[in-house]
Amino acid sequence: MSSISKRFPGVVALDCVDLDVYPGEIVALAGENGAGKSTLMNILGGIHQPDSGTLRIDGAETAIHSVSDAIRKGIGFIHQELNILDNLDVAENVFLGREPVWAGPLKLVDRKQMHSQADQYLARMGLAISSRTPASELSIAQQQMVEIAKAISLDARIMIMDEPTSCLTLTETARLFDVINELKAQGVSIIYISHRLREITVLADRVVVLRDGRNSGTLSGDQITHDRIVSLMVGRDLSRFYDHKQPEVDRDYLRILDIQTGRYPGHKTNLSVGRGEILGLAGLVGSGRSELALAIFGVDPAKSGSVSLDGKTLTIQSPRDAIANGIYLVSEDRRKTGLVLEMSIRENITLPSVFSYASGGLIDRNAERRVAVDSCKTMNIKAPSIESKTTNLSGGNQQKVVLAKWLSLSPKVLIFDEPTRGIDVGAKSEIYQLMRRLAQSGVAVIMISSDLEEILAESDRVAVMHEGAIAGVLERNECSEEAIMRLAVGQKIN
Numbered sequence: 001m002s003s004i005s006k007r008f009p010g011v012v013a014l015d016c017v018d019l020d021v022y023p024g025e026i027v028a029l030a031g032e033n034g035a036g037k038s039t040l041m042n043i044l045g046g047i048h049q050p051d052s053g054t055l056r057i058d059g060a061e062t063a064i065h066s067v068s069d070a071i072r073k074g075i076g077f078i079h080q081e082l083n084i085l086d087n088l089d090v091a092e093n094v095f096l097g098r099e100p101v102w103a104g105p106l107k108l109v110d111r112k113q114m115h116s117q118a119d120q121y122l123a124r125m126g127l128a129i130s131s132r133t134p135a136s137e138l139s140i141a142q143q144q145m146v147e148i149a150k151a152i153s154l155d156a157r158i159m160i161m162d163e164p165t166s167c168l169t170l171t172e173t174a175r176l177f178d179v180i181n182e183l184k185a186q187g188v189s190i191i192y193i194s195h196r197l198r199e200i201t202v203l204a205d206r207v208v209v210l211r212d213g214r215n216s217g218t219l220s221g222d223q224i225t226h227d228r229i230v231s232l233m234v235g236r237d238l239s240r241f242y243d244h245k246q247p248e249v250d251r252d253y254l255r256i257l258d259i260q261t262g263r264y265p266g267h268k269t270n271l272s273v274g275r276g277e278i279l280g281l282a283g284l285v286g287s288g289r290s291e292l293a294l295a296i297f298g299v300d301p302a303k304s305g306s307v308s309l310d311g312k313t314l315t316i317q318s319p320r321d322a323i324a325n326g327i328y329l330v331s332e333d334r335r336k337t338g339l340v341l342e343m344s345i346r347e348n349i350t351l352p353s354v355f356s357y358a359s360g361g362l363i364d365r366n367a368e369r370r371v372a373v374d375s376c377k378t379m380n381i382k383a384p385s386i387e388s389k390t391t392n393l394s395g396g397n398q399q400k401v402v403l404a405k406w407l408s409l410s411p412k413v414l415i416f417d418e419p420t421r422g423i424d425v426g427a428k429s430e431i432y433q434l435m436r437r438l439a440q441s442g443v444a445v446i447m448i449s450s451d452l453e454e455i456l457a458e459s460d461r462v463a464v465m466h467e468g469a470i471a472g473v474l475e476r477n478e479c480s481e482e483a484i485m486r487l488a489v490g491q492k493i494n
Contacts, residue, residue: 004053006039008392011384013039015213016053019191021158026180026190028200030229031210032426034382034394037193038080040210041160044191045077046070057158076156080163080193080395080422081335084135084143091118091131094150121149126175139286140333141168148176152183159183162193166421169284169450170485177203195423196451197226209233234426250274254413254444259305261291264468268305271463271470273413273444275310278435280459281448283488288468289448290332293415297329298322309412323352326412330402330419332448334395338402341391345383346372348390349405375404380430396427403434414438415446420454432458452481466490 006014014036021027031037042048044055046064055062057073064070070077084093091114092099100110100117118131127145129138138146148164161180165173180190180203194200200207207224209216209232217232219225253275258268269292273279281289295302298316307314309325316322322329331337339348349372350357357368372386379400383393390401399419406414416435420428435458439445449455455462462474464487471487486492 001040001044002054002056004040004043004050004055006036006043006048006051009384013213014043014050017210017213017215019208021189021191023157023189024184024187026184026192026203026205028192028194028204028207029210030193030197030200030207031216031233032396034212034397035210035233036213037210038162038394039213041077041162041191041193044070044158045075045160071154071156074155074157075160076151076154076158077160078147078151078162078164080166082140082143082147084138084146086134086136088135089131090122090129090133090135090138090146091115093135093146094118094121094131094153096150098153117153118149121153122146124152124179125149126172141172141286144168145172148179152179156188158189158191160191160193163195163422164192165194165196165199166418170452171284173199195420195425195428197229197425198453200224200229201226230425251277253277253310255308256292256296257306257308259292259295259307260303261288261295261468262300262303263291264288265303267468269465269469271473273446274460275442275444276439277460278439278445278447278458280455280462281446281465282450282452282455282462282484283465283471287465287488289465290417291468292465293329293331293417293446293448296322296413296415297327299329323409326410327415328406328409328411328413329415330399330406330417332417332421334398334402339390339398342389344387345376345381345390345393345401346386348401349375349386349408352405353409371408375408378407379404379434395422399423399427399431403431407438411438411443413444413446415448417448418450419447420449420451428454452484455479455484456481464488 001019003016004014005016017036017040019040029037039048043050046067046069055064064073095114100113101107102110115131122129122131125145125148129142151159164176184190192203201224204224207219207229209229211233219228251272251274254273256269256271258270260268283289294300296307298318298321301317307316314325335341346368350368354363357364369386376386381397381400383397390398419431435445447458456479460476462479462484464471464484466488471490474483
């Protein structure tokens with residue numbers, strides 16, 4: 001890809017960007033949200049057309065007019081945002097639009113062959129589910145693995161992987177790395193995008209860094225280090241990336257007593273969080289962390305047990321009840337459950353409190369705009385205006401909009417479920433600093449994360465879940481990856 005440029009209304013997304021990849025090479029594409037990574041890959045994947053520049057495959061100039069055109073040219077794309085259809089089963093999702101058919105005039109789908117082939121791809125990914133499983137029953141991590149299986153089924157020569165491990169466990173990530181190295185050995189070219197810089201240092205043969213829609217630099221071999229990547233990405237000092245001081249707190253501010261969720265009705269969860277504390281909630285995917293968050297927030301009310309805040313027992317049967325008591329949830333899937341994508345930034349920020357801007361049934365747009373503008377400044381949301389649709393924002397800016405809507409309501413308890421999934425190192429730093437400021441102001445913060453580096457760096461204490469119950473709570477000086485993983489798999493720590 002040579003001198004690729006692309007403009008959108010009010011934004012220069014790419015300005016003469018170059019990228020090359022050789023057969024059997026893993027090139028990491030790094031940069032902050034909004035740097036142009038996704039736009040560049042969307043051009044290679046046939047989603048967008050460049051305004052200028054050239055594409056060459058095997059030295060021959062080519063044009064990619066559509067997604068199907070990209071697939072025909074041997075380009076597979078694993079997108080950051082999941083494209084799973086809940087009304088289909090796993091095999092139907094893997095082979096969507098490419099279903100094997102019986103020979104003959106009717107072209108009926110050969111479902112036996114389709115499921116047999118899909119089962120082979122699932123086994124290759126180490127995913128122990130049937131290809132006949134409805135997609136609606138899959139966890140987000142399982143959906144991510146199905147997306148990867150779908151891309152691998154294309155037998156692509158060039159594989160684009162955009163945040164493929166964003167919601168995978170350590171075991172699933174290790175299996176994916178094995179698959180990536182198998183593809184590399186077969187001569188497949190990999191373009192790997194991840195904000196988990198440790199993954200890049202492990203996998204990449206070269207790193208190409210973008211900043212503000214332009215090439216910022218290239219690293220190869222022993223040049224590839226965390227600090228050098230960050231330096232090229234952000235051009236500013238992030239030495240306080242993990243800034244942490246242990247607070248003195250009353251740990252009984254929020255109490256979870258004998259909570260039983262719908263997924264684990266036979267297990268009781270007990271937990272306490274202090275005013276001004278960041279409690280990390282760790283565990284393997286499926287351990288019940290998100291289910292606990294949904295119960296506290298009233299999306300899926302607890303089957304039994306109680307929640308008390310500052311000594312007062314609460315009745316939470318719906319999110320409305322939780323919001324009324326100052327308890328808010330930043331969900332793990334911001335696009336599906338955190339935002340109304342077709343609404344503007346302004347509308348999303350003020351949506352939970354829209355009645356406070358209304359008089360006589362009419363919304364005071366000026367008051368709404370003032371709050372939205374102030375929130376965008378506070379959260380450093382990068383967008384042409386507050387009227388921009390949230391669907392057009394980068395992942396980091398979308399997450400900031402989710403946060404902005406709750407911060408305007410003065411939370412008492414804020415639950416972050418995978419708060420930095422798919423977010424660059426600069427935006428991560430901003431969100432960590434925000435969480436710490438919230439804690440310092442007296443908010444009780446629960447941070448659910450599959451990123452152990454994040455859990456260890458940002459938590460005042462760490463609670464670890466296993467099969468719907470708290471397996472143990474670690475003080476900060478007791479925390480280590482080994483200690484967390486032992487509890488996560490059900491082992492006791494002496």
